[in-house]
Amino acid sequence: MKIYEDKCIGCENCIPYCAMNAISMVDGIAVIDQEECVECGVCLRVERCPVDAIYENEESNQWPRSVRKVFSDATAKHENTGVRGRGTEEVKTNDVTARFKRGFIGVALEFGRPGVGTKLKDVEVITEALAKEGVEFEPKNPLTFLFTDASTGKIREDVREEKVLSAIVEFVIPEEKIEKIFSLIQEAADKTETVFSWGLVARFDDEGNLPIVDKLEKMGFRVPRNMKINVGLGRPLREE
Numbered sequence: 568m569k570i571y572e573d574k575c576i577g578c579e580n581c582i583p584y585c586a587m588n589a590i591s592m593v594d595g596i597a598v599i600d601q602e603e604c605v606e607c608g609v610c611l612r613v614e615r616c617p618v619d620a621i622y623e624n625e626e627s628n629q630w631p632r633s634v635r636k637v638f639s640d641a642t643a644k645h646e647n648t649g650v651r652g653r654g655t656e657e658v659k660t661n662d663v664t665a666r667f668k669r670g671f672i673g674v675a676l677e678f679g680r681p682g683v684g685t686k687l688k689d690v691e692v693i694t695e696a697l698a699k700e701g702v703e704f705e706p707k708n709p710l711t712f713l714f715t716d717a718s719t720g721k722i723r724e725d726v727r728e729e730k731v732l733s734a735i736v737e738f739v740i741p742e743e744k745i746e747k748i749f750s751l752i753q754e755a756a757d758k759t760e761t762v763f764s765w766g767l768v769a770r771f772d773d774e775g776n777l778p779i780v781d782k783l784e785k786m787g788f789r790v791p792r793n794m795k796i797n798v799g800l801g802r803p804l805r806e807e
């Protein structure tokens with residue numbers, strides 16, 4: 568995203584709308600820091616500029632910068648998965664995707680949220696560590712398409728420096744590997760320059776309990792009770 572210098576009147580209306588703090592005033596004119604801008608499109612979509620000085624420039628849609636937009640603009644669609652926003656049907660659709668089966672835990676690590684964004688090379692810090700442990704990444708996730716090889720968790724060289732609003736790493740592990748994999752994530756987390764939040768998916772047992780919650784609390788995690796629950800009304804498209 569860019570701003571026409573000759574149009575901007577310096578009203579500062581656009582500044583509060585940028586979650587990345589990428590817009591600043593220089594000599595009375597608004598300027599967008601191209602390193603920090605994740606091409607989310609919010610400053611343009613809110614239509615608060617009285618002189619239409621904000622515009623999407625050509626580079627926004629050219630590789631590798633185009634990666635920013637598809638991971639940051641909720642209206643943009645990921646070519647590889649056909650899904651808008653984060654580009655994955657993720658955990659909320661387990662009723663129909665049946666990605667997460669009994670005896671397994673689904674994990675979604677959302678990088679860059681809340682509110683700081685992430686360079687893709689900071690996601691790689693965790694994905695490389697996971698790959699070394701044999702973790703297989705969700706094939707229908709847009710991030711998986713950016714690995715040079717999913718078995719290494721290494722991000723393509725040409726996009727490593729690109730900054731995005733949010734990128735979700737998804738994978739499934741057997742319940743018995745939780746301690747090992749989670750400790751590994753915690754160790755690797757110290758080496759990233761961004762934040763990430765954890766999302767976990769588990770299925771209830773026949774008594775209606777979620778044994779994973781006790782296990783996590785014993786490991787020192789605080790498990791919030793604001794879960795999303797699939798009640799099984801969908802018809803799974805994948806084998807159970």
Ligand code: SF4
Pocket residue numbers: 568584585586587588589590599603604605606607608609610611
């Ligand atoms: S496109 Fe998004 S990140 Fe870039 S300047 Fe506008 S609001 Fe900020």
Ligand code: SF4
Pocket residue numbers: 570574575576577578579580581582596597615616617618619620621
């Ligand atoms: S809203 Fe438009 S005119 Fe006002 S500072 Fe931003 S770009 Fe300039």
